[in-house]
Amino acid sequence: MRSQVLFVTFNLAPKLGGLEQVIQRARAALRERADVVTLAQGARRYVERDPDVLRPRIEGLGAYMAFLYTRCMLGIRNHNFDLVVSGSALTALPTLHLAKRFGARSACIIYGLDTIYESSLYQRVYRHAMPRMNRVIAISTATRREAVARGIAPERLIIIPPGCDAELFQAPRDTENLRRHWGLEGCKVILSAGRLVRRKGLDRFIRECLPEVVLRVPTVKLLVAGGNPEGALAHTDDVLASVEGAIRETGLDNHVVVTGRLTSEEMVAAFQLAEVFILPVIPVEGDMEGFGIVLLEAGAAGVPVVATAIGGITDAVVDGETGVLVPPLDYSAMASALIELLRDERRRLALGERGRRRALAEFNWTDISSRYAEALLNA
Incomplete structure (x- = not known):
């Protein structure tokens, strides 16, 4: 008999981000093995074609939490x-209550x-x-x-870990048109991709690292693919304005x-035309880089990474094998790593190839999502 699973998540497509990718893939793998009903955030713009996804009529966290304790029971x-599975710790408490209601296991x-x-209240709820x-x-x-530190x-x-669509990056795209469109002809490209949030440290990178790289490699250009997050509960700063200010x-x-934001095809092409990928994450109180799926995508595209050794980045990048890790806020070391890779094509290609092989072998979503499903069902 197939298991009956209730999946509780505030974050579900069409919202985009690393968290949403994990939830989407884990939920899809569960649905291959079990009957799954999902309680998701509500919004009028969502056109729900899946009868097993239930949403409140009103958008927002407050309306969603009220829904979990009232109307969803209908x-x-x-x-x-x-x-009963909670897609993140945000919904852990109602997940526990629902699990108790049904006499079910929780994950x-x-x-x-x-x-x-x-947030002191959030942390009390988390620790409970x-x-x-x-x-x-x-x-x-x-x-x-x-x-573990929280009990x-x-x-x-x-x-x-998360996975990535490694196969998506293998077929060559037409990068020349985008090079012309973005004014990158004859340039060596450092790529930054993803939602712009403060912990990514891109504005500080532009101020404190990029000038030295430009001085030593005059043909270099930084390609920033992304914008401020939409609908985020925690990341509300206008980081794009800070980045533009740093450029000026x-x-x-x-x-x-x-x-700005790119289509999936444009993003693949952006990775393929880049020489190096940069993720200059900085320490931010109350925030952390849990992993960094973009680092796997860079690897899948054969692009070496220069990043800071902080948070989950040390799981995503093998220092000296698939990229170079430097201490947080050490912009001298970061500039040196970038300059070396931009100048040394042989090493750059070697790191990129090892990253590509690792992404394909260890982080393909088919295998990773199966691991999520099995771990959840065996909770």
């Missing part, structure tokens, strides 16, 4: 769930910010609810460490291209 009261996936979020979960899956060693028994915790202050207008 849609699920006739089910007999074996397992949760945690990422980073959802564990260390700075999370240790009571039957199974907790952390996406990185750093996230697991933070969870989750190590034996209840396992680490399963340094006078590097001719060495930085900000594209």
Whole structure:
């Protein structure tokens, strides 16, 4: 008999981000093995074609939490769930209550910010609810460490990293048209991709590192693919404005291209035309880089990474093998690493090839999502 699973998540497509990718893939793998009903955030713009996804009529966290404790029961009261899964620690407490209501096991996936979020009330709820979960899956060693520090028994915790669509990056794209469109002809490209949030440190990178790289490699350009996050609960700063301010202050207008959000095909092409990928994450109180799926995508595209050795990045990048890790805020070391890779094509290609092989062998979503499903069903 197939298991009956209730999946509780505030974060579900069409929202985009690393967390949403993990939830989407884990949920899809569960649906291959079990009957799954999902309680997701509500919004009028969502056109729900899946009868097994239930949403409140009103968007927002408050309306969603109220829905979990009231109206959702109308849609699920006739089910007999074996397992209730929380898509993140944000919904851990109602997940526990629902699990108790159905006499079911409970499980949760945690990422980073959802564990260390700075709110005394949130932390009290976390420390009450999370240790009571039957199974907790952390996406990185750093996230697991933070969870243990907050009272989750190590034996209840396992680490399963995110994956990436590695195969998507293997077929060559037409990069020349985009090179012309973005003014990158004859340039060596450093790529930054993803949602712009403060911990990514891109504005500080432009101010404190990029000028030295431009001085030593005059043909270099930084390609910034991404924008401010939409609908985020925690990341509300206008980081794009900070990045644009840093470009003006340094006078590097001719060495930085900000594209805004790209289509998936444009993003693949952006990776393929880059020489190096940069992720200059900085320490930010109450926030952390749980892993960094973009680092796997860079590897899949055969692009070496220069990043800071902080949070889950140390799980995503093998220093000296698939990229170069430097201490946080050490912009001298970061500049040296970038300059060396931009000048040394042989080493750059070797690191990129090892990253590509690792992404294909260890982080393909088919295998990773199966691991999530099996771990959850065996909670």
